[in-house]
Amino acid sequence: MRKTKLWSGLTSISAVVLVVALTGYNLAAANASYINSALGISTTRVVETGEKAQDTTYYKSQFGAFDDPKAQEKAIEAALLQNVNEMREGAALLMNEKNALPMATETKISVFGHGAVDPAYQANSAGTRVHTGDFNAIDLRTALETQGFEVNGELWNGLLNGKASRGELKKDFAGQMEVVGNGSATGSEENKAFYEKYQKTFGDYNDAAIVVLTREGAEGTDLLMKDKDDEGGSTEPISSLALHKNERDLLEMVRDNFDKVVVLLNSPYQMEVHEIRKYADAILFIGYPGHQGFTGVAEILRGVVNPSGRLVDTYATNSLSAPAVVNSGTDTPKFSNADEITSTLGEDENAEYMSFQAENIYLGYRYYETRYADAVMGQGNATAAVGALPGADSWNYADEVQYPFGYGLSYTTYEEHLDSVEIGDDQITAKVTVKNTGDVAGKHAVQLYAQTPYGDYEKEHQVEKSAIALIGFGKTGELQPGDSETITVTADKYLLASYDTTAHEGEGGYILSDGDYYLAVGSDVHDALNNILAAQGYTTQDGMTADGDSTKSYKWAETFDDEKYQNGADGSVVQNQFADCDLNYWVEGAGTYLSRSDWENTFPVEQTTVDATKDMMDVLDGEWYEKPEDAPTFDEVASRFGVDSGLNLASMKDVPITDTETWEQFIHQLKVEDLPNATAESFESPAVGDLSPSFGVGDGCDSNQGKYPIKTTVNGEEVEIPTTRYCSNPILTGTFNYDLIANRGTMMGEDGIWSHFMINYCIGNDLHRTPFGGRNFEYMSECPTMNYLAGAAEVEAMQKTGCNAAPKHFVGNDQEFYRDGVACFFNEQAFREGNLRAFEGSVRVAKSGGIMQSYSRLGLKWNSASFALNTQVLRNEWGWTGAIDTDAAPCFDKYVDGGYRNHAAEVLAAGTQEWCLDGVAGHGNWVLNKAKETDDGHLLSLLEKAAISWEYAISRSVITNGYSSTAVIEHITPWWSTAIRAIAICAGFLTAFFLVMLITSGRRTGKENARKD
Template sequence: MKRSKLWSGLTSTSAALLVVGLIGQNLAAANASYINTALGTTTTKVVQTGEVGDTTYFKSQFGDFDDPDAQAAAIAAALEQNVNEMREGAALLRNENNTLPLTNATRISVFGHAAVDPAYQANSAGNKVTNGALNSIDLKTALEAQGFEVNPQLWDGIAAGTATRAQGEAPQFGGGYSVTGTATNTEENKAFYQGLANTWANDYKDAAIVVFAREGGEGHDLLMDDVDTDGSTISSLALHKDERDLLEMVRKDFDKVIVLLNSPYQMEVQDIIPYADSILFIGYPGHQGFTGVAEILKGTVNPSGHLTDTYATDSLSSPAAVNSGTRTPQFANVAEINATIGEDENAEYMSFQAEGIYIGYRYYETRYADAVMGQGNATAPVGALEGASSWNYADEVQYPFGYGLSYTTFDQKLDSVDVGEDEITAKVTVTNTGDMAGKSVVQLYAQTPYGDYERQHGVEKSAIQLAGFGKTQELAPGASETVTITVDKYLLASYDTTAHDGAGGYILSDGDYYLAIGEDSHDALNNVLAAEGYTAANGMTADGTAAKTYSFKQSFDDDKYRTGENGAIVSNQFADADLNYWVDGAGTYLSRSDWEATYPVEQTTVEATPEMMNILAGEWYEKPEGAPSYSEVAANFGVDSGLNLAMMKDVPLSDHETWLKFIYQLQPEDLPNATAESFQSPAVGDLSPAFAVGDGCDSVGGTYPLTVEFNGEQVNPVTTRYCSNVILAGTFNADLYAGRGTMMGEDGMWSGYMINYNLGNDLHRTPFGGRNFEYMSECPILNYLAGAVEVEAMEKTGSHAGPKHFVGNDQEFYREGLVCFFNEQAFREGNLKAFEGSIRVANAGGLMQSFERLGLKWYSASYALNTTILRNEWGWNGAIDTDAAPCFDEYVDGGYKNHAAEVLDAGTQEWCLDGVGGHGQWILQKAKDTDDGHLLELLTEAAISWEYAISRSVVTNGTASNSAIEHVTPYWQTAITAEIAVTGILTAVFFVLLVLSKTKKKAKKQ
């Protein structure tokens, strides 16, 4: 009896473990790329068959990858880059009575939930920083390092509070599809702080520092309509009741009040100003950015950062806010759309970008200029603050784009401007006229003509636009430096959809062009207006300085930028992305020709027509007429040409014949692996090994290979989380842009990453975009210029840059499948221009696309975007990856991201989070089933693109002409297989013993 029970129990247990092993094996196989990345394992290794020389083609500047001292030096340099970004990127917005620096204040009190629980970063890819983490520095520690004594009882009291930055409930999309939600803000209430008042009643009163945070992130836009604790509905970027109560209390008890804005999203600071002597914008600090914050507060460092966004009085006052974010409207016939094409196509929401080119300062400054010049009905009340009888710039804007104060003063003199055929060179002498050493940013702006031709042809113009910038070294009092800024005249061209008899193209307008230096965009515009004869009597906020401008004449030219990099004609490509293409007169775009008549006052929505729904359904691929058969193309494969990866690292892509020979060594069944990417990409046959992939705009993720001791344990240090990109961009320092690129490349090299999907180039269409912290600015020219510098530096490391999210990812709310309508001028001069520096100019190794739709087509399925623009106009050869399109096992056709043939045919080559190559496998099977050799040709070209990127990367380290790829089984797979084998054998043995025991027992009874 006892033995039978024993064998029965052991059989059941071992059988259960066998089932667990089998299920685990299937799950592990589907998620192998994640597991390999997490454990640092791989499925391949490179072996040599003879003598080789130095095969480390891409070297770390710090030394060998197995040298602990070299690793320590790399980490130290990355953290120093992080601190330097804050030192030069934090923007001082207010400093009444020279409250800062706190040179004589030592005993201070720090307030705000965000002080003890800061937003080091928002939720997204890359490594996360928390209080007490290895290499992280919190605000209190940073302040104490500068000699401040921080009120300990107050700090501990706030830390013991219950406030959190909660993330809102996720609204439901059609078919139960859950969109990740929106972000809300929480601060302790008045009573909480009153209970701590005794901690500062008689001490720690030299100064009060108050920290406010806003946190969005991937999947989380900031709420445009937030409910405050008193029940009122306000913008989440407005000061909330508990925050105002805190400021009132602090203002009453302290002579010096400093507010830190721990938010990359533009808060409504007009309600903070009455309470604060100083306001310092710090964005997200990453690992050690608080060190830079504390140094600025103490005066060890003089702030030199400038805003990369406009701080409006009302965060909802921009025209873009009407049809975006949490106010995005649905199509008028959603039920019909879902019934016709299926809810899984995610085609419920539409965003008509009525603002056109007028995003950020291009709206506020242009409307201001027209108000001064008395044109375009610019002062009409439409779009003005609630209750205002007219639109007035001084009421609408608190701090303009480019704004930032210093502890010293500078004089900038425009020495000379040389206008060449292709470039403009300006020289500016900067003199420190104050009594403290500091750095000065030189901002150069341009105004291009807006005349009769532009009005008649619908070519919109911003009254002022950034053209270039530079930054001095640290200047001692009285010292001077001449800064030279070179401007590509291409950046002054406008896209005209009517040019060349309606074919479209870039034009240089006829008329007077102005260049101006200024402390910010508004100051520069005032200087231009002064040169044009306007004064404060015309309604200017202040008289400008004409001497800080230069003008030249340019005749109309529509040929200079007619062709792209490869001689391709630049022409209209996105007419069908305009809502009016589908429904005549359905949408009105904002125009400075008449602000009153064109300003969007209500959401724009339409009923999708049957033709529109047909495209939204996502299936239009057809086998081309005359396409070869599958067997014709497949016959080329399986031919050993003796080529390996190392031999291809210097072969140009133009040598297409050699690249085909390289790929034709595979079998067709190997090609799907070239379309797979899920943090670790699998080996492609015997041509290239498996490797890891990084992801994160401010951190590539991953760890350094050598362990260090931390809290009594051996751990692998994570790669650095740098400051949010708004802080980096706000340095206006090309050396720091290059430094970020270099160090993220180093981080990628040490982590073994072939490519890092980073460098957020999208625009801040509104202040509410959840991923604005990852993206640089509201200005496409700043993104263009800064991105080019960062990518160029990163590419030199051999760990590729992969800018994202290409293109137009400006909101998280219903981002998956969102139908975006816009006009081509706005798209080319805005979203595309913001990426062009990183891609066309600096030649990034890859890019990651966006979730949204370009008009009716998913960005990844747009031939016009991914082939005509990227390959033809820009002449770019990098690898194109979708945003997350998961495939963990068997590919399922359907759903807006699962129309694989259309995506591949458009020019996209890899699917993010498809570690098993499921999309490629489906395409290969479709090619076989339909005898479509064209699809096999497309898979071949995708493999060439991917292998080309690999051959220019750190993955080639260790390879040589006599190298071979050997496939290995990671230890965890062996362990799972062993577990299955052992439990299988034990189950069989225990079952036999159970049967024998019962048989023996039965025999005894007989």
């Protein structure tokens, strides 16, 4: 009896272990890419089967061999230098009363602000994480002391032990527990009582006070438009970008106790600086510094470096004054019948929220400067009170804007002279001479702007025009006092074209307007606009903020032309593709777009929302793919596979994508069952049959979260060296330095090839639609042209290294709250001249190797399932050949998980080819099974195209290193897989053995009981 119980218990235990092992194995297999990435396991290796005579290191580091410690050291040094140089040239000096900076002689300083001891080196998203004390990280105190400053240690240590916090304890993007920004500034600064405890220490460190103010968003988190004030402050909601009570109290105390107050804005989000200016002598915008950007900050404060950075965003007096604010971020409205939508489609379709982009093309400076120009010219009801500061009876630029796009001070002065302008058929060339007229050496950014006609045709056809737009820039070298340098700025004439949805009898297209065009240089966008207005005869008597200089402008005329930019790549016609993304397409008259023809009656003052009709819900549902009537059978397409053509990865590295026959021969060597592997992009992407190995990918707009191959020793322990976190992108673009921007691309590429990454999902090309966008720190600017130009420079450089550049998030990811499925409505002109142009430089011009898409919907369709976007524009109009990847969309079981990201057939049919963070059992596998079930050869052929695109990207990367024409891939089973299977086998044997013993014991017990009876 006892033995029977024993065998019964052991059988149960071993059976449970068997079930757990089998279940665990299936789950682990589905998530193999995540596990292998976390454990640093490669599941393939390249084996040479012939005599390897050729050099197969096709992509080399400029610093030396990948196994050379000295070469790795040089690579790291160069990356950190790039980080510091970005801050040296990108930090923008906004205010410098009585030459408060540089602090050439001051020594003893007190540093205030929770952000001083707990700065935001970066916000929470993809990329290398940096904390104070990390390997290669330099904190503010260390940087200041290196420059000879003595820091008030008692105050600093007190701040280290303070209670202020910018967020909440939760998992960051990398899965580590830490305090992550929650979009609020409440409680982010110590209160007045805290600082009063250290007031006695101020006297010994009173040469100057430095105050660090920090704001932090994150992936998934916008800054709050309606934030709570600190205890004792306003009882009404305030902007998270406004000063909160504790910050105001701190600034008042510092102002009362110090003769010199310097404020550092550790925030890539435009804080409301008007109140800060009351207390500060100097304000320096530093964004997020990355690993060693604080070195550049300290050098600027000391005067070792002369600041030359410029703002890439408008700093408005009221952060809520932009017209884009009303329907975005934390104020994004729901459809009026959101409950009905959810009950009809299911909650997992994420179809509740809508964002009507009423601002039209008027985003950032294109709003503030255009309204200013119209106010000066006395047109469009520009001075009406609507949109003005609360309580104002009219709109006045000087009240509305604190610092314009392109603004930045220096420790010296410069003089610009527009030497010449040449207007060619396709390009504009301007030569500008810059002279250093001060007594300190420094660099100067040249900014070239344009104005295009806004006449009767444009008003009649609703073609909106910004009064001014950036079209090019350049930067001098370091000019000694009295020295001059001539900068040549070239610009594509295409950037002067406007999209007209009514052109070509309603088919749409780009036009060059008829009339007078202007170019101008200026110290910022507002200065350049004043120079144009001066050329047009306007003065301060007309309401200008200052008299412009007409000699810094140039005028010429063009005639109407709707043919010059009518065709895209290979003769494709550029025409309307996004009519159904306009809310008025679905509900007539539902939305009004802002127009400079009537600012008063078109400015958005309340949220726009509608009931989604049945037709709208049918599209929101996301199911639209149908098997084509002429689709081949599954077997017809499948029969092409499994044919050895003798081609390997080395054979394909120079084969152009246009050689369709060779690429198909290469891909057809696969088994059909291997095709899903080519659609599963992850941090450890799987091997694709015997064609390509497993490899890692990078992710991050200002770093790639990679590791260098050779470890180092720290405190007697071997550790991996992370790749560098560079400055936040508004600092990079704020350098206005093509060479420095391009070198970011080079170094990101170097980081990629040292980490052995095929691709890095980087280059943040989305726009700062509002100051509150959670990922504004990753994205370049509010200006589509800046993103176009800077993105092209960075991508072109990165592509040369052997690590593919993949801009993100394509396209229109300008908010984090409700980003999952928010329906964005816009008109096509605004979309093409804004969101699309912001990516066009990186993608069409520089030919990036990939892109990552966004979570939002274009109108009613998820970006990844938009045929208009991913095929008509990307492939046809732009002629782009890279790999199209969703944002994170893992799918383990379509029918269990559901959700708008899981319409796999629609996504593939739209032109998207990879699913981010997916596994081999995910979307691609579902499509393969669906193709089999429905006998749909067309669906199978889409998997084939996806595989070609993926393999093409691989063939242009460092992953080809080591491949000769006789090399083959050997597959390796990871140890964890072997271990789980071994456990399952052992558990199976034991279960069987124990079961036999249980049965045998049971029979014996039965016989014994029978004898007793």
